[in-house]
Amino acid sequence: MKNFSGKALFLDRSDINTDEIIPAKYLTENTKMALQPYVLEDLKLGGFDPRKDVAGKGVIVTRANFGCGSSREHAVWVFEMNDINVVIAESFARIFRQNMYNCGMLAIELPKEEINTLFGLGDDVEITVDLAKSELTAKGNTTVTCRFTLNAFDRKLVEAGGWLAYADKNY
Amino acid sequence: MGKTITEKIFDAHRRDNPTPDNVILDLDVVMCHEITTPIAVTDLEARGMDRVFDPDKIKVVIDHVTPSKDSKTATQAKILRDWARRQKIHDFFDVGRNGVCHALFPEKGFIRPGYTVIMGDSHTCTHGAFGAFAAGIGTTDLEVGILKGVCSFRLPKTMKVTITGSLPQGVYAKDVILYIIRQITVNGATDAIMEFVGPVVEAMSMESRMTLCNMAIEAGATCGICLPDRVTAEYLWPFIKDEYASVEVATIDFKKWHSDPDAVYWKELTYDVSGLVPQVTYGFKPDEVKDITEMEGRPVDQVYIGSCTNGRIEDLREAAKVLKDRTIADTVRGILAPATPQVYNQALAEGIISIFMAAGFCVTNPTCGACLGMSNGVLAEGEICASTTNRNFNGRMGKGGIVHLMSPLSAAAAAVAGHITDPRKYL
Numbered sequence: 001m002k003n004f005s006g007k008a009l010f011l012d013r014s015d016i017n018t019d020e021i022i023p024a025k026y027l028t029e030n031t032k033m034a035l036q037p038y039v040l041e042d043l044k045l046g047g048f049d050p051r052k053d054v055a056g057k058g059v060i061v062t063r064a065n066f067g068c069g070s071s072r073e074h075a076v077w078v079f080e081m082n083d084i085n086v087v088i089a090e091s092f093a094r095i096f097r098q099n100m101y102n103c104g105m106l107a108i109e110l111p112k113e114e115i116n117t118l119f120g121l122g123d124d125v126e127i128t129v130d131l132a133k134s135e136l137t138a139k140g141n142t143t144v145t146c147r148f149t150l151n152a153f154d155r156k157l158v159e160a161g162g163w164l165a166y167a168d169k170n171y
Numbered sequence: 172m173g174k175t176i177t178e179k180i181f182d183a184h185r186r187d188n189p190t191p192d193n194v195i196l197d198l199d200v201v202m203c204h205e206i207t208t209p210i211a212v213t214d215l216e217a218r219g220m221d222r223v224f225d226p227d228k229i230k231v232v233i234d235h236v237t238p239s240k241d242s243k244t245a246t247q248a249k250i251l252r253d254w255a256r257r258q259k260i261h262d263f264f265d266v267g268r269n270g271v272c273h274a275l276f277p278e279k280g281f282i283r284p285g286y287t288v289i290m291g292d293s294h295t296c297t298h299g300a301f302g303a304f305a306a307g308i309g310t311t312d313l314e315v316g317i318l319k320g321v322c323s324f325r326l327p328k329t330m331k332v333t334i335t336g337s338l339p340q341g342v343y344a345k346d347v348i349l350y351i352i353r354q355i356t357v358n359g360a361t362d363a364i365m366e367f368v369g370p371v372v373e374a375m376s377m378e379s380r381m382t383l384c385n386m387a388i389e390a391g392a393t394c395g396i397c398l399p400d401r402v403t404a405e406y407l408w409p410f411i412k413d414e415y416a417s418v419e420v421a422t423i424d425f426k427k428w429h430s431d432p433d434a435v436y437w438k439e440l441t442y443d444v445s446g447l448v449p450q451v452t453y454g455f456k457p458d459e460v461k462d463i464t465e466m467e468g469r470p471v472d473q474v475y476i477g478s479c480t481n482g483r484i485e486d487l488r489e490a491a492k493v494l495k496d497r498t499i500a501d502t503v504r505g506i507l508a509p510a511t512p513q514v515y516n517q518a519l520a521e522g523i524i525s526i527f528m529a530a531g532f533c534v535t536n537p538t539c540g541a542c543l544g545m546s547n548g549v550l551a552e553g554e555i556c557a558s559t560t561n562r563n564f565n566g567r568m569g570k571g572g573i574v575h576l577m578s579p580l581s582a583a584a585a586a587v588a589g590h591i592t593d594p595r596k597y598l
């Protein structure tokens with residue numbers, strides 16, 4: 001399984017789309033690693049600078065409908081290549097969410113109030129996910145613990161390391 | 172308890188139920204293009220799994236950037252081409268025979284009522300117009316689809332969208348879907364299937380139904396779907412004439428996929444479109460929509476007519492009504508990209524290409540082109556495009572460019588006026 005802990009990158013906006021996560025012009029790359037420098041390049045978010053703000057982060061915390069738009073799995077890979085394996089949001093677009101599990105990564109949905117709490121922890125927040133307990137702990141100016149639910153099948157995919165490994169074994 | 176069309180399709184294709192909430196479906200069609208498939212192919216090769224579950228069920232096209240514009244896109248095309256040949260995939264469409272996937276594959280008769288279809292492309296929802304379950308998926312799902320012929324989905328929940336009244340002059344399927352997205356927002360149908368029914372949908376051509384279903388994803392939907400009827404059977408007739416004695420017989424057979432009267436829906440919405448005016452987007456999200464009358468006078472630098480949303484023959488015909496005997500404004504660059512070679516040929520035969528050219532449009536080969544800002548009309552910083560495509564995301568048609576989505580008629584009117592304007596005055 002992948003590493004599901006790290007410093008939080010807060011993206012305080014809803015409806016962040018896949019074109020913002022990785023613009024289409026980079027879809028001509030034929031390796032995942034080549035995408036790495038372009039993460040969140042076109043994100044429309046005041047004060048955010050992808051070249052400075054992503055380094056050292058391991059978990060994204062954001063609002064509703066994250067990852068809407070195109071089906072490009074590049075939007076998941078570009079996080080993976082930047083060592084970000086967890087996105088925590090109020091809700092996700094279906095294809096992005098499935099792509100996360102398919103790659104053995106974690107898309108965690110939390111209610112709006114809990115997302116608000118995470119946003120209130122300050123700028124320097126360390127998040128640790130305990131998959132077995134379905135629990136995450138966020139340490140900032142105070143420490144909070146949130147329970148989350150994962151669809152049983154999605155959990156199997158994450159534990160198997162992704163859909164290809166699971167499907168190859170089962171179908 | 173009755174079932175929806177999607178539940179019936181799921182029942183007919185269920186391979187497994189790994190949990191009560193998830194289904195593994197057998198696939199009838201796996202479609203591939205050169206942007207999302209090459210990485211799947213090279214990954215399968217690297218894993219020693221360079222196989223396909225059934226070469227006849229895989230359909231392949233090079234459409235996003237074609238003919239290739241540089242070494243990287245040439246490499247993507249080559250990986251796909253070599254793979255199609257190696258795996259003996261006969262339905263492979265390259266330069267000269269290629270066009271935008273969601274316009275080309277239906278034209279070839281590949282999509283039938285009751286089918287399950289996936290593609291590494293979010294606008295795969297377009298094919299629901301035929302009464303199929305068609306969903307966009309990522310590259311890993313595509314790999315498993317190619318290898319095993321299956322895909323996982325959550326149990327379907329359906330939003331029934333009934334469209335009543337009748338479409339006023341100058342108002343089209345594109346205006347209807349923009350209006351619906353304006354009402355339900357960009358995640359109003361997330362994880363749901365949008366089932367479009369009612370007299371307005373029944374009166375629509377297959378082209379219009381495809382426009383409607385194409386943008387279901389812009390409301391977050393997994394698939395748009397229409398009930399297959401006589402219009403569907405007539406469109407498919409050249410491909411199904413050996414299977415059915417007549418169009419009537421096919422139409423009756425297709426009814427087996429219709430939702431039952433007592434089917435259970437997650438949500439039910441009804442829109443009367445009799446008073447609808449042409450719609451246009453103003454921001455960077457497809458739900459930021461206004462009546463076109465509210466956007467009157469907004470100058471545009473480029474007009475783009477094409478894409479899987481509105482690059483079909485009926486769209487070109489509508490735009491040509493405005494462009495006939497008129498020329499476009501000096502300040503505007505007009506680009507027409509007929510979606511497929513068949514559309515292009517038909518437009519030539521009907522004199523439509525001449526109308527566009529006489530008006531001052533550039534006509535490109537069939538391709539996605541500028542729709543996703545990769546070729547044939549990329550915008551510069553701050554430039555504004557009136558477009559018949561489906562996405563107005565920041566940077567979609569070029570970094571810093573701004574896109575206003577609208578119908579082909581409205582786009583043609585913007586080209587002539589040099590700014591966004593009510594197209595109905597040109598009819």
Ligand code: SF4
Nearest residue numbers: 271478479539542543
């Ligand atoms: S025309 Fe545009 S939206 Fe349609 S498949 Fe091509 S890039 Fe995607």
